[in-house]
Amino acid sequence: MSAQTSDSGAESEAPEAKIPDSSKKEQEDGEELPFIEAFSVVFNVASCLGLHIVRRDDLGVYRISWWKVGTSLLSLINATIGFLTVGYIYLYTGISYYQQVMLLPIVCGCFFYFYGYILWMHTFRDYINYLTVLEANNLKIKKNVYLPLIIIGIAVYSFIYTCCLSLTALLPRETVYELQSILFVISFIPSFLDLHMFSFVKLLITALAKLEKRVRGIEHWTTDDVSLVAQEWLRLCNLFHEHNKNFQYPLHIRLVLLMVQAMTFMFSLVVLRPSKSCLTLMLPTLVPLAELSIRFLCVCLVGEILRKTNYGMVEGLREAVCAAPSGDEEVHCSKQVQLRQSLHNLLSRMEARPLTFQIWGMDPLCGSTFVQNTGLVITYLVILLQLRSPFDLTTDSFTFQCFSNDTL
Numbered sequence: 001m002s003a004q005t006s007d008s009g010a011e012s013e014a015p016e017a018k019i020p021d022s023s024k025k026e027q028e029d030g031e032e033l034p035f036i037e038a039f040s041v042v043f044n045v046a047s048c049l050g051l052h053i054v055r056r057d058d059l060g061v062y063r064i065s066w067w068k069v070g071t072s073l074l075s076l077i078n079a080t081i082g083f084l085t086v087g088y089i090y091l092y093t094g095i096s097y098y099q100q101v102m103l104l105p106i107v108c109g110c111f112f113y114f115y116g117y118i119l120w121m122h123t124f125r126d127y128i129n130y131l132t133v134l135e136a137n138n139l140k141i142k143k144n145v146y147l148p149l150i151i152i153g154i155a156v157y158s159f160i161y162t163c164c165l166s167l168t169a170l171l172p173r174e175t176v177y178e179l180q181s182i183l184f185v186i187s188f189i190p191s192f193l194d195l196h197m198f199s200f201v202k203l204l205i206t207a208l209a210k211l212e213k214r215v216r217g218i219e220h221w222t223t224d225d226v227s228l229v230a231q232e233w234l235r236l237c238n239l240f241h242e243h244n245k246n247f248q249y250p251l252h253i254r255l256v257l258l259m260v261q262a263m264t265f266m267f268s269l270v271v272l273r274p275s276k277s278c279l280t281l282m283l284p285t286l287v288p289l290a291e292l293s294i295r296f297l298c299v300c301l302v303g304e305i306l307r308k309t310n311y312g313m314v315e316g317l318r319e320a321v322c323a324a325p326s327g328d329e330e331v332h333c334s335k336q337v338q339l340r341q342s343l344h345n346l347l348s349r350m351e352a353r354p355l356t357f358q359i360w361g362m363d364p365l366c367g368s369t370f371v372q373n374t375g376l377v378i379t380y381l382v383i384l385l386q387l388r389s390p391f392d393l394t395t396d397s398f399t400f401q402c403f404s405n406d407t408l
Contacts, residue, residue, distance in 0.1 A: 109186030
């Protein structure tokens with residue numbers, strides 16, 4: 001009797017000994033989690049900044065959070081103070097043309113700061129609907145354990161950007177301290193919004209990549225397979241529609257801000273005198289310019305990744321259409337014709353309606369967006385250089401003389 005109990009005890013202990021190994025394997029492989037849970041760090045920080053103004057009630061329904069709206073209102077007040085400060089500098093300090101150009105990123109940053117919060121509070125119902133649709137579709141993604149480090153890196157770079165712009169913009173002494181906090185905020189908020197926005201982008205691209213893998217993994221297609229793939233594709237079409245409804249306007253303003261920032265630092269780099277005494281000012285000009293160019297390129301490459309993933313899915317379905325049985329046997333002829341017609345109809349719909357990230361007033365986000373906007377930046381840079389006065393920055397200050405007009 002004791003032997004039986006000992007044997008049964010050993011058998012019951014065996015499965016318990018295997019649980020830690022399986023959990024370790026899941027942790028190593030990266031367990032997929034619901035979207036909000038996987039990016040909980042991003043949404044928690046966004047809530048503190050007033051960018052994520054919704055909450056869950058007791059029933060699990062998303063609703064607007066009024067204390068988060070209060071945080072957004074405080075941010076709006078800060079953006080308004082930034083506008084007033086920059087307006088005071090333009091109207092009452094008598095700044096030079098060079099300083100006016102270098103203040104453009106601050107003006108556009110304050111506008112993005114102000115517009116972003118107004119937009120979030122105005123379209124919170126669309127945002128709630130988007131989150132609800134994502135949760136209803138039960139989309140999951142692996143958690144990125146480096147998200148806290150990325151947010152810290154954004155804060156560190158925002159501090160570096162503030163220092164670089166303060167050195168190269170030649171801000172008036174009486175307003176330089178008032179602008180320090182504004183400079184940091186208008187650098188940190190757009191950069192963090194990139195992370196917030198592309199958390200949704202990562203989820204959608206991952207879901208599309210899973211559908212592509214599923215399409216390429218089917219060797220012998222049936223009408224049921226076509227129906228399931230069509231349902232999954234229509235679901236993704238709805239998700240992309242909701243995403244573009246929420247983010248096409250912020251993405252447009254974000255690209256404009258990136259172009260203005262890049263154009264400003266390119267202007268500073270061009271007018272910088274190529275003398276040994278002025279080379280120390282080249283580093284605070286090149287560092288933000290390189291970061292802005294890389295960030296702009298990465299944003300556009302996200303659309304290129306989506307385009308290639310979408311093309312791979314369409315190509316896999318096209319191969320399925322070509323590999324469909326010819327239907328020589330009379331018994332199966334009608335079924336094979338129906339299968340081929342279903343595949344062809346689904347392929348035609350996918351080709352006619354590619355999944356894209358829309359930008360308000362522009363073409364969909366892709367690699368050509370970077371090329372087109374880079375040409376636009378260079379065009380406006382040439383215009384700014386042509387409008388420059390020959391008597392700009394006539395002062396004895398060493399820093400001012402490094403950006404004097406005798407460079408060109």
